[in-house]
Amino acid sequence: MNEPPTEVPATTPVPPRVRLLRARIAGMLPYLGPAFVASVAYIDPGNYATNIESGARFGYTLLWVIFAANLAAMLIQSLSAKLGIATGRNLAEVCRERFPRPIVWAMWVVAELVAMATDLAEFLGAALGFALLFHFPLLIGGLLTGVATFAILALERYGHRPIEAVITAFVGIIAGCYVVETVLEQPDWGAIASHAVIPRFAGPESVLLATGILGATVMPHVIYLHSALTQHRIVPRTSEEARRIFRFEVLDVVIAMGVAGLVNAAMLVMAASTFHSRGLAHVGTIEEAHRTLEPLLGPLASAAFAVSLLASGLSSSTVGTMAGQVVMQGFLHRTIPVWLRRGITMLPALLVIALGLDPTRTLVISQVVLSFGIPFALIPLIRFTADRRLMGALANHRLTTLVASVLAALIVALNLFLLWTTFAGGVV
Secondary structure (H helix, E strand, O other): OOOOOOOOOOOOOOOHHHHHHHHHHHHHHHHOOHHHHHHHHHHOHHHHHHHHHHHHHHOOOOHHHHHHHHHHHHHHHHHHHHHHHHHOOOHHHHHHHHOOHHHHHHHHHHHHHHHHHHHHHHHHHHHHHHHHHHOOOHHHHHHHHHHHHHHHHHHHHHOHHHHHHHHHHHHHHHHHHHHHHHHHHOOOHHHHHHHHHOOOOOOHHHHHHHHHHHHOOOOHHHHHHHHHHHHOOOOOOOHHHHHHHHHHHHHHHHHHHHHHHHHHHHHHHHHHHHOHHHOOOOOOOHHHHHHHHHHHHOHHHHHHHHHHHHHHHHHHHHHHHHHHHHHHHHHHOOOOOHHHHHHHHHHHHHHHHHOOOOHHHHHHHHHHHHHHHHHHHHHHHHHHHOOHHHHHHHOOOHHHHHHHHHHHHHHHHHHHHHHHHHHHOOOO
């Protein structure tokens, strides 16, 4: 007589710890995303030039500056996210409510100029990425960049989430490319560990470059944008809910800015271990770095570099356009179709390309314009987030306000110093 078949359970029992972990991750996912959008501004094409020059000229010496700047970025972006959660309004909207109308108009003009200057650099970076990767003329790369960013921005009709997913994917591509670069170049990990935590300089020129890295810590347009991305995402009903949402947003900021910091560090490490170690300290532009990588590390390294630059340019240019929309809507309560804004803001970049101007030089000029806008975003942000009547349970602790104020004073001073050296040195 045959034995009856043993009954096999339909599913394997899931251990309680795994179920708890899955539940925590599922509960956390709705809060993740805004900081990844903001983090793109910290790995935009403007960072490429600064990090490559720092690594090529001074090796791993300034690695600690990148990590210090990254900690500052985490604090500033968490304040921006907190303003949106606590007030249900973005920074531009709060400025419109609390400042006299002439100041609001002046702030809007400055914010628009900053958004356009930043977008110019990011658009050029994407065009350069197309040109380096597919060996197109730069103008063709610019037109392709316009088409690609139009396509990404078209996702906005479905809400912020699809765009956040695309931007997060771009961040993943950039990080993946630098994992490839790191494997190929085989850096000195002992030296990296030492220079990542011990502050040091290598002469006056290294101090100036460190100032440039720190000065670029604040990207004014994403301060406005980050508060807009969190303002209606999940509306808290109680003070306790607001605190819980903010804790998740802090986690979002730490993860996203941590990835951005590691990518920036990888850029510097690549330049240090590939160029500086071979005596190629003169490599200071994006084009030179791409041209020099292939004979040193092979075609995969130069291709990964171009792909990362393309992903950086496309994502940051998209974010720049979104920020421009937030600024106009917040300060003026008016808006224009996003495709029209994209079309208008891509014209200066196409003009720069058509005139044959140097892309790296244009990046430098755009960073100068950006420096002017920092106080207009950073100082109101700290003032508003310290106001208990406005922020309620999420008002800054006094120590937070003190640290943020000292940081703001340092960053503004560094950017003023950069402006002075730029004009005095005749860079522009």
